[in-house]
Amino acid sequence: MKALVQAPAALLCILLMAGATASPLQIGASAPDFALPSLQGSNLRLSEYRSDVVVLNFMASWCNRCSDALPALNSIYDTYQPEGLQVLAVGVDFSSAKAAAFADALQPKFPLLADDSENSVSKAYELENLPLTLVIDREGRIRFVHKSFDKDTGQQLAAQVAELLAE
């Protein structure tokens, strides 16, 4: 009888501990919410796009591969924005004036957000490498993660976005 009581309690503890140590990049996990200033002017909060599919991209001004991803992200945004897609790019070093000039040169069609001086958003997403691209569904759950961006990633992203928009 004691074992019957202890087993669910142990299971509950394991589940709670697993929840406490779960990586934010786990597929199906809720994307950590944040609010950041955009280089275009106003502040943006991720949770305000809860009913949209969101492509969240992390980049930096010194990262060449990150700027290579921009044309693909622009194209995806153009195609799927009317159906409910939002693309947000978070720059880990966009708070400096030099980075702002770099971002201007990229001419993205979607908002570029500047992570704060403590890089709290990058930390919340346990950012280890750049570029990092996440696809978040309409309910705010991370569904796809790309830890690099090569020539096939754009096509994969487009297919994943189309799949989530159709859900």
Add this chain to the structure above:
Amino acid sequence: MKKPLFGRRLLLALLMSLYVTIVSAGQADLVKDTATLDQDTQLLKKAVLDLNKDLFLLEEELLYPSNTQVAVFVSMDVGEYFALDSIQLTMDGKDVSNYLYTPREVEALHRGGVQQLFLGNLKTGDHELVAIFTGKGPHDRDYKRGATLKFSKNIGSKYVELQITDREVQLQPEFAVREWE
């Protein structure tokens, strides 16, 4: 020769009618089952929502007991002379909140919404709260102002309101901190 053919046709007709009766009865059962399933799903959804609400209340009661609870709210009246960007809140010299406002949240405050900016615990005794408001002031200039409140925390909840109002005479925004009685 005609009789067996007639008999076969009659038998076929009977079988067909029996089949139609069975299928329509099955469909009716299926429709009934689907309706019941929909009702069950709705009841389950309602139960989950109720449970979620109860858990939220329980969590708040456990984490912030009413004896030590302190809550800070933000309200805005008109706000023509100030476009709110962020509020930094410190309690006894310690940063407790740094909140960035989106246009949608500012719009909600303009419409009369009251936002809970901070919920925490404080010991009984004297405390100091400092709120620093950042945004755009008159003539679209960067604007930063602070407001301070020294208060005494007794046993029981303490509620504080940060008010952003317009001072029409001076064409300037005004920032006030007041305690709710």
